[in-house]
Amino acid sequence: MAKPISIQIWNPRGKYRVVSTKPMPGSRWIRLLTDHDCRLEICTEKKTILSVDDILALIGDKCDGVIGQESKTGLPFLFANSFHHHSTHQLPGDPLSIMDGGRWRLTVLTEDWGETLFSALSRAGGSAFSNMAVGFNNVDVKAATKYGVAVGNTPGVLTETTAELAAALSLAAARRVVEADMFMRAGLYDGWLPHLFVGNLLKGQTVGVIGAGRIGSAYARMMIEGFKMNLIYYDLYQATRLEKFVTDYGQFLQSIGEQLVTWKRAATMHDVLREADVISLHPILDKTTHHLINKDSLSIMKKEAILVNASRGPVIDEAALVEHLKANPMFRVGLDVFEEEPFMKPGLAEQKNTVIVPHIASASKWTREGMATLAALNVLGKIKGYPLWSDPNRVAPFLDENSQPPTACPSIVNGKQLGLTTSKL
Numbered sequence: 001m002a003k004p005i006s007i008q009i010w011n012p013r014g015k016y017r018v019v020s021t022k023p024m025p026g027s028r029w030i031r032l033l034t035d036h037d038c039r040l041e042i043c044t045e046k047k048t049i050l051s052v053d054d055i056l057a058l059i060g061d062k063c064d065g066v067i068g069q070e071s072k073t074g075l076p077f078l079f080a081n082s083f084h085h086h087s088t089h090q091l092p093g094d095p096l097s098i099m100d101g102g103r104w105r106l107t108v109l110t111e112d113w114g115e116t117l118f119s120a121l122s123r124a125g126g127s128a129f130s131n132m133a134v135g136f137n138n139v140d141v142k143a144a145t146k147y148g149v150a151v152g153n154t155p156g157v158l159t160e161t162t163a164e165l166a167a168a169l170s171l172a173a174a175r176r177v178v179e180a181d182m183f184m185r186a187g188l189y190d191g192w193l194p195h196l197f198v199g200n201l202l203k204g205q206t207v208g209v210i211g212a213g214r215i216g217s218a219y220a221r222m223m224i225e226g227f228k229m230n231l232i233y234y235d236l237y238q239a240t241r242l243e244k245f246v247t248d249y250g251q252f253l254q255s256i257g258e259q260l261v262t263w264k265r266a267a268t269m270h271d272v273l274r275e276a277d278v279i280s281l282h283p284i285l286d287k288t289t290h291h292l293i294n295k296d297s298l299s300i301m302k303k304e305a306i307l308v309n310a311s312r313g314p315v316i317d318e319a320a321l322v323e324h325l326k327a328n329p330m331f332r333v334g335l336d337v338f339e340e341e342p343f344m345k346p347g348l349a350e351q352k353n354t355v356i357v358p359h360i361a362s363a364s365k366w367t368r369e370g371m372a373t374l375a376a377l378n379v380l381g382k383i384k385g386y387p388l389w390s391d392p393n394r395v396a397p398f399l400d401e402n403s404q405p406p407t408a409c410p411s412i413v414n415g416k417q418l419g420l421t422t423s424k425l
Protein backbone atom coordinates (compact mmCIF):
# COMPACT_ATOMS: atom_id res chain seq x y z
CA MET A 1 0.00 0.00 0.00
CA ALA A 2 1.29 3.48 -0.82
CA LYS A 3 2.21 5.78 2.05
CA PRO A 4 -0.62 8.01 3.39
CA ILE A 5 -1.30 10.98 1.17
CA SER A 6 -2.29 14.50 2.11
CA ILE A 7 -5.97 15.43 2.11
CA GLN A 8 -8.13 18.41 2.91
CA ILE A 9 -11.40 17.63 4.69
CA TRP A 10 -14.65 19.57 4.36
CA ASN A 11 -17.73 18.99 6.53
CA PRO A 12 -16.17 16.20 8.63
CA ARG A 13 -19.55 15.17 10.09
CA GLY A 14 -21.17 14.61 6.70
CA LYS A 15 -23.03 11.32 6.25
CA TYR A 16 -21.70 10.44 2.80
CA ARG A 17 -17.97 10.25 2.22
CA VAL A 18 -16.92 11.67 -1.15
CA VAL A 19 -13.31 11.79 -2.31
CA SER A 20 -11.83 14.00 -5.01
CA THR A 21 -8.46 12.84 -6.32
CA LYS A 22 -7.48 16.47 -7.04
CA PRO A 23 -8.42 19.98 -6.00
CA MET A 24 -10.78 21.35 -8.68
CA PRO A 25 -11.43 24.97 -9.73
CA GLY A 26 -14.05 27.08 -7.99
CA SER A 27 -15.89 26.55 -4.72
CA ARG A 28 -19.48 25.89 -5.79
CA TRP A 29 -18.84 22.18 -6.28
CA ILE A 30 -17.59 21.96 -2.69
CA ARG A 31 -20.61 23.82 -1.36
CA LEU A 32 -23.04 21.64 -3.31
CA LEU A 33 -21.58 18.51 -1.77
CA THR A 34 -21.22 19.76 1.78
CA ASP A 35 -24.72 21.33 1.75
CA HIS A 36 -26.07 17.87 0.95
CA ASP A 37 -24.54 16.05 3.89
CA CYS A 38 -21.32 14.94 2.21
CA ARG A 39 -18.00 14.78 4.00
CA LEU A 40 -15.61 15.79 1.24
CA GLU A 41 -11.98 14.76 1.17
CA ILE A 42 -9.81 16.42 -1.45
CA CYS A 43 -6.42 14.91 -2.18
CA THR A 44 -3.89 17.74 -2.13
CA GLU A 45 -0.87 15.61 -2.97
CA LYS A 46 1.48 17.43 -5.35
CA LYS A 47 1.70 14.35 -7.59
CA THR A 48 0.43 14.95 -11.11
CA ILE A 49 -1.40 11.66 -11.41
CA LEU A 50 -2.26 9.32 -8.57
CA SER A 51 -1.36 5.64 -8.79
CA VAL A 52 -3.89 2.86 -8.26
CA ASP A 53 -2.39 2.29 -4.79
CA ASP A 54 -2.76 5.96 -3.92
CA ILE A 55 -6.41 5.88 -4.93
CA LEU A 56 -7.02 2.63 -3.04
CA ALA A 57 -5.68 4.37 0.06
CA LEU A 58 -8.02 7.30 -0.56
CA ILE A 59 -11.06 5.04 -1.01
CA GLY A 60 -10.33 3.22 2.25
CA ASP A 61 -13.05 1.15 3.98
CA LYS A 62 -15.97 3.50 3.51
CA CYS A 63 -16.47 5.68 0.47
CA ASP A 64 -19.71 6.62 -1.27
CA GLY A 65 -18.31 8.31 -4.35
CA VAL A 66 -15.14 9.52 -6.07
CA ILE A 67 -14.38 12.39 -8.44
CA GLY A 68 -11.39 11.51 -10.62
CA GLN A 69 -9.32 12.94 -13.43
CA GLU A 70 -8.55 11.92 -16.97
CA SER A 71 -5.23 12.99 -18.39
CA LYS A 72 -5.44 14.58 -21.83
CA THR A 73 -2.39 13.09 -23.47
CA GLY A 74 -4.37 10.25 -24.94
CA LEU A 75 -1.33 8.01 -25.34
CA PRO A 76 -1.57 4.82 -23.34
CA PHE A 77 2.14 4.13 -23.41
CA LEU A 78 5.00 5.75 -25.18
CA PHE A 79 8.68 5.59 -25.76
CA ALA A 80 9.50 9.16 -26.46
CA ASN A 81 13.07 8.95 -27.65
CA SER A 82 12.35 10.41 -31.03
CA PHE A 83 10.56 13.52 -29.88
CA HIS A 84 11.64 17.01 -29.27
CA HIS A 85 10.98 18.19 -25.75
CA HIS A 86 11.87 20.99 -23.42
CA SER A 87 11.42 18.62 -20.63
CA THR A 88 12.18 18.83 -17.04
CA HIS A 89 11.40 15.57 -15.29
CA GLN A 90 7.87 16.53 -14.52
CA LEU A 91 6.01 19.55 -15.73
CA PRO A 92 3.12 20.73 -13.60
CA GLY A 93 -0.04 19.19 -14.94
CA ASP A 94 1.78 16.84 -17.26
CA PRO A 95 2.57 13.17 -17.09
CA LEU A 96 5.67 11.94 -15.38
CA SER A 97 8.54 11.39 -17.79
CA ILE A 98 11.68 9.56 -16.80
CA MET A 99 15.01 8.98 -18.45
CA ASP A 100 15.29 5.31 -19.30
CA GLY A 101 18.57 4.18 -20.85
CA GLY A 102 19.00 7.52 -22.57
CA ARG A 103 15.40 7.60 -23.75
CA TRP A 104 12.52 9.55 -22.34
CA ARG A 105 9.70 7.35 -21.27
CA LEU A 106 6.27 8.35 -20.10
CA THR A 107 5.35 6.19 -17.17
CA VAL A 108 2.11 7.34 -15.62
CA LEU A 109 -0.38 9.00 -17.89
CA THR A 110 -3.74 8.89 -16.26
CA GLU A 111 -5.72 7.59 -13.30
CA ASP A 112 -6.41 3.98 -14.08
CA TRP A 113 -10.06 3.31 -13.23
CA GLY A 114 -10.47 -0.42 -13.84
CA GLU A 115 -11.38 -3.66 -12.07
CA THR A 116 -9.13 -3.00 -9.03
CA LEU A 117 -10.49 0.43 -8.19
CA PHE A 118 -14.14 -0.24 -8.96
CA SER A 119 -14.17 -3.43 -6.90
CA ALA A 120 -12.54 -1.53 -4.02
CA LEU A 121 -15.05 1.31 -4.33
CA SER A 122 -17.92 -1.15 -4.34
CA ARG A 123 -16.51 -2.96 -1.26
CA ALA A 124 -16.33 0.43 0.47
CA GLY A 125 -20.07 0.89 -0.21
CA GLY A 126 -19.56 3.29 -3.14
CA SER A 127 -21.73 3.47 -6.25
CA ALA A 128 -20.64 6.72 -7.89
CA PHE A 129 -17.62 7.86 -9.86
CA SER A 130 -17.24 10.86 -12.13
CA ASN A 131 -14.35 12.11 -14.19
CA MET A 132 -13.90 15.87 -14.35
CA ALA A 133 -13.66 15.48 -18.15
CA VAL A 134 -15.80 14.72 -21.16
CA GLY A 135 -13.58 11.82 -22.13
CA PHE A 136 -13.36 8.59 -20.17
CA ASN A 137 -10.46 6.77 -21.83
CA ASN A 138 -9.10 6.15 -18.34
CA VAL A 139 -12.22 4.26 -17.26
CA ASP A 140 -13.14 0.63 -17.82
CA VAL A 141 -16.88 1.29 -18.00
CA LYS A 142 -17.68 -2.45 -18.20
CA ALA A 143 -15.86 -3.07 -14.92
CA ALA A 144 -17.69 -0.13 -13.31
CA THR A 145 -21.04 -1.49 -14.47
CA LYS A 146 -20.15 -4.96 -13.16
CA TYR A 147 -19.66 -3.45 -9.69
CA GLY A 148 -22.76 -1.28 -9.94
CA VAL A 149 -20.79 1.95 -10.11
CA ALA A 150 -22.14 4.84 -12.20
CA VAL A 151 -19.54 6.60 -14.38
CA GLY A 152 -20.11 10.32 -14.89
CA ASN A 153 -18.53 12.74 -17.35
CA THR A 154 -18.92 16.47 -18.00
CA PRO A 155 -20.10 17.37 -21.52
CA GLY A 156 -21.95 20.53 -22.50
CA VAL A 157 -19.55 23.16 -21.14
CA LEU A 158 -16.62 22.98 -23.54
CA THR A 159 -18.04 24.06 -26.87
CA GLU A 160 -17.82 27.87 -26.79
CA THR A 161 -14.57 27.96 -24.81
CA THR A 162 -12.83 25.59 -27.22
CA ALA A 163 -14.20 27.41 -30.26
CA GLU A 164 -12.97 30.73 -28.85
CA LEU A 165 -9.45 29.36 -28.52
CA ALA A 166 -9.58 28.14 -32.13
CA ALA A 167 -10.65 31.66 -33.10
CA ALA A 168 -7.79 33.11 -31.02
CA LEU A 169 -5.30 30.84 -32.78
CA SER A 170 -6.75 31.83 -36.17
CA LEU A 171 -6.30 35.52 -35.42
CA ALA A 172 -2.89 35.10 -33.84
CA ALA A 173 -1.66 33.15 -36.88
CA ALA A 174 -3.32 35.49 -39.41
CA ARG A 175 -1.85 38.61 -37.84
CA ARG A 176 1.44 37.04 -36.70
CA VAL A 177 0.80 38.11 -33.11
CA VAL A 178 3.29 35.74 -31.50
CA GLU A 179 6.13 36.51 -33.92
CA ALA A 180 5.53 40.22 -33.43
CA ASP A 181 5.37 39.84 -29.65
CA MET A 182 8.72 38.03 -29.59
CA PHE A 183 10.24 40.71 -31.83
CA MET A 184 9.03 43.44 -29.49
CA ARG A 185 10.30 41.68 -26.36
CA ALA A 186 13.66 41.14 -28.01
CA GLY A 187 14.00 44.94 -28.30
CA LEU A 188 14.14 44.77 -32.10
CA TYR A 189 11.47 47.38 -32.82
CA ASP A 190 13.00 50.64 -34.01
CA GLY A 191 10.12 52.29 -35.82
CA TRP A 192 7.07 51.71 -38.03
CA LEU A 193 7.77 50.04 -41.34
CA PRO A 194 5.38 49.32 -44.21
CA HIS A 195 6.44 45.65 -44.35
CA LEU A 196 6.68 44.85 -40.67
CA PHE A 197 4.70 41.68 -39.86
CA VAL A 198 2.25 41.98 -42.68
CA GLY A 199 -0.38 39.26 -42.30
CA ASN A 200 -3.78 38.28 -43.70
CA LEU A 201 -7.03 40.24 -43.55
CA LEU A 202 -9.83 37.84 -42.67
CA LYS A 203 -12.80 39.96 -43.74
CA GLY A 204 -14.32 38.64 -46.94
CA GLN A 205 -12.02 35.59 -47.03
CA THR A 206 -13.19 32.00 -46.75
CA VAL A 207 -13.11 30.01 -43.53
CA GLY A 208 -12.98 26.24 -43.96
CA VAL A 209 -14.26 23.98 -41.21
CA ILE A 210 -13.54 20.27 -41.18
CA GLY A 211 -15.96 18.62 -38.78
CA ALA A 212 -18.91 20.97 -38.29
CA GLY A 213 -20.17 19.42 -35.05
CA ARG A 214 -20.65 21.35 -31.81
CA ILE A 215 -17.27 23.08 -31.67
CA GLY A 216 -16.76 23.39 -35.44
CA SER A 217 -20.17 25.07 -35.83
CA ALA A 218 -19.56 27.45 -32.90
CA TYR A 219 -16.17 28.38 -34.37
CA ALA A 220 -17.69 28.92 -37.83
CA ARG A 221 -20.28 31.30 -36.37
CA MET A 222 -17.58 33.30 -34.57
CA MET A 223 -15.55 33.73 -37.72
CA ILE A 224 -18.60 34.58 -39.80
CA GLU A 225 -20.15 37.01 -37.32
CA GLY A 226 -16.86 38.48 -36.18
CA PHE A 227 -15.02 38.80 -39.47
CA LYS A 228 -17.70 38.44 -42.14
CA MET A 229 -15.99 35.43 -43.65
CA ASN A 230 -17.64 33.07 -46.10
CA LEU A 231 -17.94 29.43 -45.05
CA ILE A 232 -17.00 26.19 -46.71
CA TYR A 233 -17.30 23.07 -44.58
CA TYR A 234 -16.87 19.35 -44.79
CA ASP A 235 -18.64 16.91 -42.51
CA LEU A 236 -20.16 13.49 -42.97
CA TYR A 237 -23.49 15.05 -41.97
CA GLN A 238 -25.24 18.18 -43.09
CA ALA A 239 -24.89 21.04 -40.58
CA THR A 240 -28.42 22.29 -41.15
CA ARG A 241 -28.57 24.78 -38.29
CA LEU A 242 -25.24 26.29 -39.23
CA GLU A 243 -26.30 26.64 -42.87
CA LYS A 244 -29.53 28.34 -41.81
CA PHE A 245 -27.62 30.69 -39.52
CA VAL A 246 -25.30 31.80 -42.35
CA THR A 247 -28.21 32.26 -44.75
CA ASP A 248 -30.14 34.38 -42.23
CA TYR A 249 -27.07 36.33 -41.20
CA GLY A 250 -26.18 37.01 -44.83
CA GLN A 251 -29.68 38.35 -45.44
CA PHE A 252 -29.40 40.56 -42.37
CA LEU A 253 -26.07 41.97 -43.59
CA GLN A 254 -27.59 42.70 -46.98
CA SER A 255 -30.56 44.40 -45.35
CA ILE A 256 -28.19 46.90 -43.71
CA GLY A 257 -26.28 47.46 -46.93
CA GLU A 258 -23.29 45.27 -46.14
CA GLN A 259 -21.80 42.52 -48.22
CA LEU A 260 -23.46 39.09 -48.12
CA VAL A 261 -21.76 36.12 -46.44
CA THR A 262 -22.24 32.70 -48.00
CA TRP A 263 -21.92 29.02 -47.12
CA LYS A 264 -21.03 25.92 -49.07
CA ARG A 265 -21.06 22.27 -48.02
CA ALA A 266 -18.07 20.67 -49.77
CA ALA A 267 -18.39 17.26 -51.37
CA THR A 268 -14.88 16.33 -50.26
CA MET A 269 -12.43 17.54 -47.67
CA HIS A 270 -10.03 18.41 -50.47
CA ASP A 271 -12.45 21.05 -51.77
CA VAL A 272 -12.19 22.77 -48.40
CA LEU A 273 -8.41 22.57 -48.41
CA ARG A 274 -8.19 24.00 -51.93
CA GLU A 275 -10.63 26.88 -51.42
CA ALA A 276 -10.31 28.10 -47.84
CA ASP A 277 -7.95 30.78 -46.55
CA VAL A 278 -8.28 29.68 -42.93
CA ILE A 279 -8.91 26.01 -42.17
CA SER A 280 -9.86 24.83 -38.72
CA LEU A 281 -10.02 21.14 -37.78
CA HIS A 282 -12.83 19.99 -35.48
CA PRO A 283 -13.56 16.34 -36.22
CA ILE A 284 -13.49 13.56 -33.69
CA LEU A 285 -10.32 11.45 -33.75
CA ASP A 286 -10.86 8.02 -35.22
CA LYS A 287 -9.42 5.87 -38.01
CA THR A 288 -10.97 8.08 -40.67
CA THR A 289 -9.47 11.30 -39.30
CA HIS A 290 -6.04 10.05 -38.19
CA HIS A 291 -3.48 12.00 -40.31
CA LEU A 292 -6.31 13.64 -42.22
CA ILE A 293 -3.79 16.42 -42.79
CA ASN A 294 -0.68 14.89 -44.33
CA LYS A 295 1.89 15.68 -47.02
CA ASP A 296 -0.66 15.32 -49.83
CA SER A 297 -3.44 17.32 -48.23
CA LEU A 298 -1.01 20.09 -47.22
CA SER A 299 0.22 20.31 -50.79
CA ILE A 300 -3.20 21.32 -52.13
CA MET A 301 -3.73 24.13 -49.61
CA LYS A 302 -3.05 27.74 -50.55
CA LYS A 303 0.56 28.80 -49.96
CA GLU A 304 -0.59 31.52 -47.54
CA ALA A 305 -3.32 29.50 -45.85
CA ILE A 306 -3.75 29.29 -42.11
CA LEU A 307 -4.32 25.91 -40.47
CA VAL A 308 -5.71 25.59 -36.95
CA ASN A 309 -6.04 22.47 -34.83
CA ALA A 310 -7.81 22.43 -31.48
CA SER A 311 -9.31 18.95 -31.98
CA ARG A 312 -6.86 16.09 -31.39
CA GLY A 313 -3.16 16.03 -32.27
CA PRO A 314 -3.06 12.89 -34.44
CA VAL A 315 -5.48 14.46 -36.94
CA ILE A 316 -2.31 16.09 -38.34
CA ASP A 317 0.81 14.24 -39.50
CA GLU A 318 3.03 16.59 -37.52
CA ALA A 319 6.32 15.60 -39.19
CA ALA A 320 4.81 16.38 -42.61
CA LEU A 321 3.52 19.68 -41.22
CA VAL A 322 7.01 20.69 -40.04
CA GLU A 323 8.37 20.06 -43.55
CA HIS A 324 5.53 22.06 -45.07
CA LEU A 325 6.09 24.98 -42.69
CA LYS A 326 9.79 25.03 -43.55
CA ALA A 327 9.12 25.06 -47.28
CA ASN A 328 6.28 27.62 -47.11
CA PRO A 329 7.16 30.48 -44.76
CA MET A 330 3.86 32.30 -45.41
CA PHE A 331 1.80 29.22 -44.51
CA ARG A 332 0.91 29.54 -40.85
CA VAL A 333 -0.43 27.21 -38.23
CA GLY A 334 -2.10 27.53 -34.82
CA LEU A 335 -1.93 24.40 -32.67
CA ASP A 336 -3.48 23.57 -29.31
CA VAL A 337 -2.90 19.82 -29.60
CA PHE A 338 0.06 17.72 -30.70
CA GLU A 339 0.47 14.29 -32.17
CA GLU A 340 2.41 12.86 -29.25
CA GLU A 341 1.61 15.11 -26.34
CA PRO A 342 3.27 16.52 -24.37
CA PHE A 343 6.03 16.37 -26.99
CA MET A 344 6.38 18.18 -30.28
CA LYS A 345 7.92 16.79 -33.44
CA PRO A 346 11.47 18.05 -34.05
CA GLY A 347 11.58 21.42 -35.75
CA LEU A 348 8.06 22.56 -34.92
CA ALA A 349 9.00 24.91 -32.09
CA GLU A 350 11.77 26.49 -34.18
CA GLN A 351 9.41 27.54 -36.97
CA LYS A 352 8.35 31.19 -36.80
CA ASN A 353 5.14 30.51 -38.69
CA THR A 354 3.63 28.57 -35.78
CA VAL A 355 1.49 29.56 -32.84
CA ILE A 356 1.65 26.79 -30.26
CA VAL A 357 -0.20 26.52 -26.96
CA PRO A 358 -0.31 23.62 -24.45
CA HIS A 359 -3.79 22.09 -24.85
CA ILE A 360 -5.59 25.01 -23.22
CA ALA A 361 -8.66 25.13 -25.45
CA SER A 362 -11.06 24.29 -22.62
CA ALA A 363 -9.18 26.39 -20.06
CA SER A 364 -11.67 29.13 -19.27
CA LYS A 365 -12.73 29.73 -15.68
CA TRP A 366 -16.39 29.21 -16.58
CA THR A 367 -15.75 25.89 -18.28
CA ARG A 368 -13.39 24.46 -15.70
CA GLU A 369 -15.64 25.45 -12.78
CA GLY A 370 -18.61 24.09 -14.72
CA MET A 371 -16.82 20.77 -15.21
CA ALA A 372 -16.11 20.57 -11.46
CA THR A 373 -19.77 21.31 -10.68
CA LEU A 374 -21.05 18.69 -13.11
CA ALA A 375 -18.64 16.04 -11.80
CA ALA A 376 -19.70 16.74 -8.21
CA LEU A 377 -23.39 16.64 -9.17
CA ASN A 378 -22.96 13.33 -10.99
CA VAL A 379 -21.58 11.80 -7.81
CA LEU A 380 -24.09 13.52 -5.51
CA GLY A 381 -27.03 12.61 -7.76
CA LYS A 382 -26.10 8.92 -7.80
CA ILE A 383 -25.58 8.83 -4.03
CA LYS A 384 -28.99 10.43 -3.52
CA GLY A 385 -30.66 8.13 -6.04
CA TYR A 386 -31.62 10.92 -8.44
CA PRO A 387 -32.58 10.01 -12.03
CA LEU A 388 -30.51 10.81 -15.12
CA TRP A 389 -30.78 14.22 -16.78
CA SER A 390 -32.47 13.82 -20.16
CA ASP A 391 -29.93 15.74 -22.28
CA PRO A 392 -26.31 15.81 -21.05
CA ASN A 393 -25.47 18.56 -23.53
CA ARG A 394 -28.10 20.91 -22.11
CA VAL A 395 -26.60 21.51 -18.70
CA ALA A 396 -27.27 25.23 -18.12
CA PRO A 397 -29.75 24.57 -15.25
CA PHE A 398 -26.96 22.87 -13.28
CA LEU A 399 -24.63 25.84 -13.68
CA ASP A 400 -26.85 28.67 -12.50
CA GLU A 401 -25.15 29.94 -9.33
CA ASN A 402 -28.36 31.57 -8.13
CA SER A 403 -30.57 28.53 -7.97
CA GLN A 404 -30.50 24.98 -6.72
CA PRO A 405 -29.50 22.53 -9.45
CA PRO A 406 -32.11 20.05 -10.74
CA THR A 407 -32.40 16.83 -8.75
CA ALA A 408 -30.80 14.72 -11.47
CA CYS A 409 -27.39 13.32 -12.46
CA PRO A 410 -26.15 15.60 -15.30
CA SER A 411 -24.33 12.90 -17.32
CA ILE A 412 -23.84 9.21 -16.53
CA VAL A 413 -22.36 7.20 -19.39
CA ASN A 414 -23.47 3.76 -18.18
CA GLY A 415 -26.89 4.88 -16.91
CA LYS A 416 -28.79 2.57 -19.26
CA GLN A 417 -26.67 -0.46 -18.39
CA LEU A 418 -27.31 0.22 -14.70
CA GLY A 419 -31.05 0.52 -15.36
CA LEU A 420 -31.23 4.12 -14.05
CA THR A 421 -34.36 6.06 -14.92
CA THR A 422 -34.41 9.35 -16.80
CA SER A 423 -35.66 12.56 -15.25
CA LYS A 424 -38.90 14.09 -16.49
CA LEU A 425 -37.53 17.59 -15.79
Ligand SMILES: NC(=O)c1ccc[n+]([C@@H]2O[C@H](COP(=O)([O-])OP(=O)(O)OC[C@H]3O[C@@H](n4cnc5c(N)ncnc54)[C@H](O)[C@@H]3O)[C@@H](O)[C@H]2O)c1
Nearest residue numbers: 211212213214215235236282283284285288310311361362
Ligand atom coordinates in the same frame (compact mmCIF):
# COMPACT_ATOMS: atom_id res chain seq x y z
N1 LIG B 1 -8.48 20.98 -27.50
C1 LIG B 1 -9.33 20.71 -26.54
O1 LIG B 1 -9.09 20.96 -25.36
C2 LIG B 1 -10.65 20.08 -26.89
C3 LIG B 1 -11.77 20.33 -26.07
C4 LIG B 1 -12.98 19.74 -26.42
C5 LIG B 1 -13.07 18.93 -27.55
N2 LIG B 1 -11.96 18.72 -28.32
C6 LIG B 1 -12.02 17.90 -29.55
O2 LIG B 1 -12.72 18.66 -30.52
C7 LIG B 1 -13.30 17.76 -31.48
C8 LIG B 1 -14.74 18.17 -31.77
O3 LIG B 1 -15.53 18.07 -30.60
P1 LIG B 1 -17.11 18.31 -30.67
O4 LIG B 1 -17.60 18.37 -29.27
O5 LIG B 1 -17.43 19.41 -31.60
O6 LIG B 1 -17.55 16.92 -31.33
P2 LIG B 1 -18.85 16.63 -32.24
O7 LIG B 1 -19.06 15.16 -32.15
O8 LIG B 1 -19.97 17.55 -31.88
O9 LIG B 1 -18.34 17.03 -33.71
C9 LIG B 1 -17.44 16.26 -34.45
C10 LIG B 1 -17.86 16.32 -35.90
O10 LIG B 1 -16.85 15.67 -36.69
C11 LIG B 1 -17.55 15.03 -37.76
N3 LIG B 1 -16.71 14.01 -38.37
C12 LIG B 1 -16.48 12.75 -37.99
N4 LIG B 1 -15.65 12.13 -38.85
C13 LIG B 1 -15.34 13.04 -39.80
C14 LIG B 1 -14.54 13.03 -40.96
N5 LIG B 1 -13.90 11.91 -41.32
N6 LIG B 1 -14.43 14.14 -41.68
C15 LIG B 1 -15.10 15.27 -41.32
N7 LIG B 1 -15.89 15.34 -40.24
C16 LIG B 1 -16.00 14.25 -39.49
C17 LIG B 1 -18.79 14.47 -37.10
O11 LIG B 1 -19.78 14.14 -38.06
C18 LIG B 1 -19.19 15.62 -36.19
O12 LIG B 1 -20.08 16.53 -36.81
C19 LIG B 1 -13.12 16.37 -30.91
O13 LIG B 1 -12.00 15.78 -31.52
C20 LIG B 1 -12.82 16.62 -29.45
O14 LIG B 1 -12.05 15.58 -28.90
C21 LIG B 1 -10.76 19.29 -28.02
